[in-house]
Amino acid sequence: MNDRFLKACRRQPVDCTPVWLMRQAGRYMSEYRRLREKHTILEIIKTPDLAVEVTMQPVNAFDLDAAIIFADILPPLEAMGLSLEFIRGEGPVIHNPLRIAADVAALRVPDPRESLSFTMEAIRLARRELDGRVPLIGFSGAPFTLASYAIEGGATRSFVLTKSLMYNQPETWHELMGKLATMVGEYLKAQAEAGAQALQLFDSWAGALSPADYRRYALPYSRRAIQTAQTSASSVEPSSGVPVIHFGTGTSGMLEVFKEAGGDVIGVDWRVDLADAWRRLGDDVAVQGNLDPVALFAPIPELKKRVSEVLAQADGRPGHIFNLGHGILPQTPVEHVAALVDMVHEMSRR
Amino acid sequence: MNDRFLKACRRQPVDCTPVWLMRQAGRYMSEYRRLREKHTILEIIKTPDLAVEVTMQPVNAFDLDAAIIFADILPPLEAMGLSLEFIRGEGPVIHNPLRIAADVAALRVPDPRESLSFTMEAIRLARRELDGRVPLIGFSGAPFTLASYAIEGGATRSFVLTKSLMYNQPETWHELMGKLATMVGEYLKAQAEAGAQALQLFDSWAGALSPADYRRYALPYSRRAIQTAQTSASSVEPSSGVPVIHFGTGTSGMLEVFKEAGGDVIGVDWRVDLADAWRRLGDDVAVQGNLDPVALFAPIPELKKRVSEVLAQADGRPGHIFNLGHGILPQTPVEHVAALVDMVHEMSRR
Numbered sequence: 001m002n003d004r005f006l007k008a009c010r011r012q013p014v015d016c017t018p019v020w021l022m023r024q025a026g027r028y029m030s031e032y033r034r035l036r037e038k039h040t041i042l043e044i045i046k047t048p049d050l051a052v053e054v055t056m057q058p059v060n061a062f063d064l065d066a067a068i069i070f071a072d073i074l075p076p077l078e079a080m081g082l083s084l085e086f087i088r089g090e091g092p093v094i095h096n097p098l099r100i101a102a103d104v105a106a107l108r109v110p111d112p113r114e115s116l117s118f119t120m121e122a123i124r125l126a127r128r129e130l131d132g133r134v135p136l137i138g139f140s141g142a143p144f145t146l147a148s149y150a151i152e153g154g155a156t157r158s159f160v161l162t163k164s165l166m167y168n169q170p171e172t173w174h175e176l177m178g179k180l181a182t183m184v185g186e187y188l189k190a191q192a193e194a195g196a197q198a199l200q201l202f203d204s205w206a207g208a209l210s211p212a213d214y215r216r217y218a219l220p221y222s223r224r225a226i227q228t229a230q231t232s233a234s235s236v237e238p239s240s241g242v243p244v245i246h247f248g249t250g251t252s253g254m255l256e257v258f259k260e261a262g263g264d265v266i267g268v269d270w271r272v273d274l275a276d277a278w279r280r281l282g283d284d285v286a287v288q289g290n291l292d293p294v295a296l297f298a299p300i301p302e303l304k305k306r307v308s309e310v311l312a313q314a315d316g317r318p319g320h321i322f323n324l325g326h327g328i329l330p331q332t333p334v335e336h337v338a339a340l341v342d343m344v345h346e347m348s349r350r
Numbered sequence: 351m352n353d354r355f356l357k358a359c360r361r362q363p364v365d366c367t368p369v370w371l372m373r374q375a376g377r378y379m380s381e382y383r384r385l386r387e388k389h390t391i392l393e394i395i396k397t398p399d400l401a402v403e404v405t406m407q408p409v410n411a412f413d414l415d416a417a418i419i420f421a422d423i424l425p426p427l428e429a430m431g432l433s434l435e436f437i438r439g440e441g442p443v444i445h446n447p448l449r450i451a452a453d454v455a456a457l458r459v460p461d462p463r464e465s466l467s468f469t470m471e472a473i474r475l476a477r478r479e480l481d482g483r484v485p486l487i488g489f490s491g492a493p494f495t496l497a498s499y500a501i502e503g504g505a506t507r508s509f510v511l512t513k514s515l516m517y518n519q520p521e522t523w524h525e526l527m528g529k530l531a532t533m534v535g536e537y538l539k540a541q542a543e544a545g546a547q548a549l550q551l552f553d554s555w556a557g558a559l560s561p562a563d564y565r566r567y568a569l570p571y572s573r574r575a576i577q578t579a580q581t582s583a584s585s586v587e588p589s590s591g592v593p594v595i596h597f598g599t600g601t602s603g604m605l606e607v608f609k610e611a612g613g614d615v616i617g618v619d620w621r622v623d624l625a626d627a628w629r630r631l632g633d634d635v636a637v638q639g640n641l642d643p644v645a646l647f648a649p650i651p652e653l654k655k656r657v658s659e660v661l662a663q664a665d666g667r668p669g670h671i672f673n674l675g676h677g678i679l680p681q682t683p684v685e686h687v688a689a690l691v692d693m694v695h696e697m698s699r700r
Contacts, residue, residue: 158643158644158679159644160644160647160679160681163642163644163645163647164644164647164648167644167645167647167648167649167652168647168648168649168652207621209621210620210621210623210642211621211622211623211626212623212659213642250600250621252602252603252604252621252622253602253603253621253622253623253626253627254602254621254622254623270560271557271559271560271561271600271602271603271604272561272602272603272604273560273561273562273603273604276561276603277603292513292560292563293508294508294509294510294513294514294517295513295517297510297513297514297517297518298513298514298517298518299517299518302517302518309562329508329510331510
């Protein structure tokens with residue numbers, strides 16, 4: 001088994017830097033687009049055979065060091081009682097967003113083993129399909145990022161509704177975040193029990209908050225979710241918990257605070273120099289990142305230069321996992337993805 | 351004359367912390383909305399009497415320490431040959447965005463004294479109207495932010511077209527940025543000559559770039575524009591240039607690099623602790639910021655707490671200009687704006 005990725009999660013030495021890509025299964029691949037002509041995103045996610053097919057597409061196409069189960073951060077909100085739809089060209093929409101205390105009180109916190117059983121089943125099948133080739137990552141949105149979708153009803157630039165609820169109805173906010181922390185923690189734990197060998201908490205929008213607000217309104221809930229997730233035994237090192245990657249974007253101003261919420265690996269975006277980020281984070285965590293996803297649109301020699309800059313910043317320290325700073329973009333040229341993965345391996349070979 | 355703001359730009363002691371708000375003239379004010387029922391944004395900008403009327407609205411309504419001329423960052427692109435339209439509910443659209451070298455070669459660099467004479471005239475009239483009550487700020491978008499609008503044709507989340515041009519056609523990129531640096535520098539200088547007593551360079555999207563890309567593809571052009579602007583004599587201190595505020599968002603990971611481009615004052619957003627930002631920026635610049643614009647949606651006691659946190663971080667150091675971390679939002683409750691301005695003065699009184 002290729003265990004570079006899991007070793008790097010634990011800051012153990014590896015033969016070369018492991019690489020996987022956020023949203024590595026997606027629209028930039030023709031195999032995925034063909035399947036999407038016949039099925040909606042939610043159909044794929046909720047049909048374990050299809051979810052596994054999509055999970056395997058990038059692993060079969062490229063020399064990636066990890067697979068990530070095909071799912072989305074929003075189905076847990078659906079399981080809690082929100083009405084979720086992916087509208088073509090617009091992205092996710094929640095038809096009954098949370099606005100008042102009664103909405104939050106009505107939210108259920110169901111057992112994800114049942115309410116999200118399709119993902120657990122997909123994980124079991126994907127493990128069988130992978131047959132030890134590379135480890136499988138499970139994931140969840142973080143409480144703050146999920147709260148923002150639940151309150152705004154979709155993507156937002158300003159987070160006015162989210163922060164207004166936070167500032168004007170703090171008790172409702174904390175009740176909501178408490179429910180989300182439980183849901184997210186149990187969901188991650190269930191994925192590990194089903195076979196996920198590492199877990200990633202996506203706090204994509206953490207960077208919308210000031211460091212003080214993050215600490216006050218988001219950190220305690222991410223911490224609780226991570227701690228719950230880590231109570232699952234690691235498949236490779238049963239004495240320790242399953243490794244958790246804690247990822248956010250726009251966190252350059254508060255990496256130290258973000259780290260306090262926990263995680264064996266901290267995922268950083270491209271808005272900070274990786275060496276600088278690691279210096280601030282300290283020696284006791286691994287670091288994942290941080291190529292600008294748009295670098296994949298550069299000509300190969302220019303892409304190579306950028307990959308070498310990221311690797312130089314990581315300086316061969318054990319515990320670097322190469323990734324983009326955010327998800328791969330739909331229009332990304334697929335041959336550049338193949339080149340990137342090989343480049344990372346070749347250029348980092350010890 | 352209330353010169354708190356200009357003194358703070360030069361890090362001189364003041365009786366209390368000066369405050370103004372980015373986009374302080376705008377949709378959150380009923381006076382502005384009434385005028386907008388009869389006129390488009392571009393009509394207001396291009397009719398000096400109307401631009402002055404809007405410029406004065408927040409200064410008449412609140413105890414602000416500076417006025418900022420009502421204009422927009424995009425008219426210079428129109429003067430250079432792009433076709434600009436503000437579409438209701440969608441924001442700015444450029445109908446002939448730049449895509450190839452020939453588009454960039456065709457861009458004009460006209461004298462802003464003529465091509466943007468409406469703004470110079472508005473500045474002259476606004477100075478007369480203000481009659482020394484508070485100083486008047488002129489402004490321009492920074493070359494990178496303008497380039498992104500010119501290439502994308504409007505707002506973007508991913509900057510794929512902008513960065514693709516940068517990576518794939520570097521000569522075209524540098525030609526474009528060279529033209530923009532000249533245009534922006536001359537535009538700022540012309541505003542100072544017309545009577546603007548301080549200038550702000552808005553690099554709203556600088557934070558889309560990695561620190562290395564910012565340094566390579568944006569910094570030299572911002573620096574040149576700032577240097578040109580600073581050749582205008584200050585109205586209060588003729589021996590030195592007019593003070594320049596250099597503002598960006600999402601720059602927490604690269605404040606040190608951002609500062610290298612210049613500016614007497616560095617504007618920072620709320621994604622970083624102000625004390626931390628100032629420590630990194632050093633003692634030789636003033637700092638503007640950095641309340642989250644959404645804090646204005648909080649109840650007054652909560653808003654007060656947040657204002658006191660920003661003031662505590664600035665710690666009474668000469669050279670703090672209180673502002674939001676980005677523009678005021680259209681839905682902002684107007685009475686909270688009045689309360690904010692008074693709070694800043696009262697709580698910072700020496």
